[in-house]
Amino acid sequence: MDVVERPALDGARANDRDMGFGQFVRTGTVMEMKAFTGVTGAEGGYAVPREIDAAIDRLLVSTSPIRSIANVVKVGSAGYRKLVTSGGTPSGWATEAGARPTTASPVFQEIAPPSGELYANPSASQAMLDDAAFDVEEWLAGEIAAEFARAEGQAFVNGNGVNRPKGFLTGPVTAEADAVRAFGTMQYLASGAAGDFAANPDARLIDLVHSLRAPYRQGACFVMNAATLARIRKFKTADGAFVWQPGLSQAQPQTLLGYPVVEAEDMPDIAANSLSVAFGNFRLGYLIAERSETAILRDPYSNKPFVSFYANKRIGGAVMNAEAIKVMKFSAS
Incomplete structure (x- = not known):
């Protein structure tokens, strides 16, 4: 006699959510x-x-x-x-038969x-x-x-x-450029006015972008909170164009001066001496x-x-x- 396997009634079915971690x-x-x-x-x-x-x-x-x-x-x-090298390995030029003196070694941090x-x-x-x-x-x-x-x-x-963790805004900052400031110290650019943007705020943002050297600008982004972003989105250039550019599709991010913007609500509001706008390649700059x-x-x-x-x-x-x-x-x- 053939045995027919009938499906179990709903009340008798095994509940997968009652297995394992559940x-x-x-x-x-x-x-x-x-x-x-x-x-x-x-x-x-x-x-x-x-x-x-x-x-x-x-x-x-x-x-x-x-x-x-x-x-x-x-x-x-x-x-x-993690080891990081500060500076490169110096090199030099020599003639075909000239001596090759020893060059300096890279410094590890x-x-x-x-x-x-x-x-x-x-x-x-x-x-x-x-x-x-x-x-x-x-x-x-x-x-x-x-x-x-x-x-x-x-x-x-x-x-x-x-x-x-130690936040990226809590370390030492200085106005000195990359070549002269101490290792681990971040560079800041002044907005031009205490607690506000000075005249031509779009020019200040451009200066911030180009203070970052070209190798780091590949993959860089802005980081700020929503209140700061709301102010910057209203900025216009001299010919009346907005510096903020909306994305053409959902997959394409909205950009500021050609770079994406990340909203981080823990960034400080604009105030006297605040560090309210950051720009950089965080993949290369911050370690978690x-x-x-x-x-x-x-x-x-x-x-x-x-x-x-x-x-x-x-x-x-x-x-x-x-x-x-x-x-x-x-x-x-």
């Missing part, structure tokens, strides 16, 4: 996991599965603007170091981006987690990404380097070093009937090439 989030059921502390699973946390970690990274890129334009590297420990533990601790009631229609993974990724994006966005711009995994610990005991999800990631950042980023200082000189 089951762990809802009930704390043991799943395949990695020890966070290197001792035992019970004493630490568990690495987030690849799917949800990727979701967090995608959300961070879309909401943390500096991350989307900087150089992001994955590291395995907090002791990350060590970059050690300060880092800290970035964490989020969202909670949900157990009743919410038990609801089969609730997408636990999407909620968790969104909560963590929103908090991480807010905190790291502020740190990449204004972080003081104490248990967190982070652990490749986000760790998460499920805590159903501390705040019953709520379940807390403690997530953390070690992340660091610092300027690695001060020649690749220029800023405008709103001062007379």
Whole structure:
């Protein structure tokens, strides 16, 4: 007798969302996991599965603007170091049979981006987690990404380097050109007036663009907040043309003097001596070093009937090439 395999009724179908990480989030059921502390699973946390970690990274890129334009590297420990050469290897000319004296060697500088533990601790009631229609993974990724994006966005711009990244606006700045200023010091151009643009503000922006040497201008962009951008979008040249150019399609970015603009709300508003406009190649100028995994610990005991999800990631950042980023200082000189 032939046996006919009938499809299961809707109520008997296996719910894929109750498997794997979703089951762990809802009930704390043991799943395949990695020890966070290197001792035992019970004493630490568990690495987030690849799917949800990727979701967090995608959300961070879309909401943390500096991350989307900087150089992001994955590291395995907090002791990350990067070597940068300052200056080149001198060369010389000689005749066919002339002597070739020894030339100077390049000078190395060590970059050690300060880092800290970035964490989020969202909670949900157990009743919410038990609801089969609730997408636990999407909620968790969104909560963590929103908090991480807010905190790291502020740190990449204004972080003081104490248990967190060092922002690119918190380092030393000077009006000296590339060839004479100290390594790690960023150059600023004055706007011409304290807390405002001077006459011909479009000319000041052009000066800012061309203070960046040609190799760095390939891939450069402006960085400013929305209030500053609103002012600049109204600027016109002497012949009445706007310096701001809208994109011709959704895929083509809107440009300022031919370069894309990134809105970063943590950039300061225009005020006396503020560094409210940055222009540079952040891929070459700013380094973000982070652990490749986000760790998460499920805590159903501390705040019953709520379940807390403690997530953390070690992340660091610092300027690695001060020649690749220029800023405008709103001062007379």
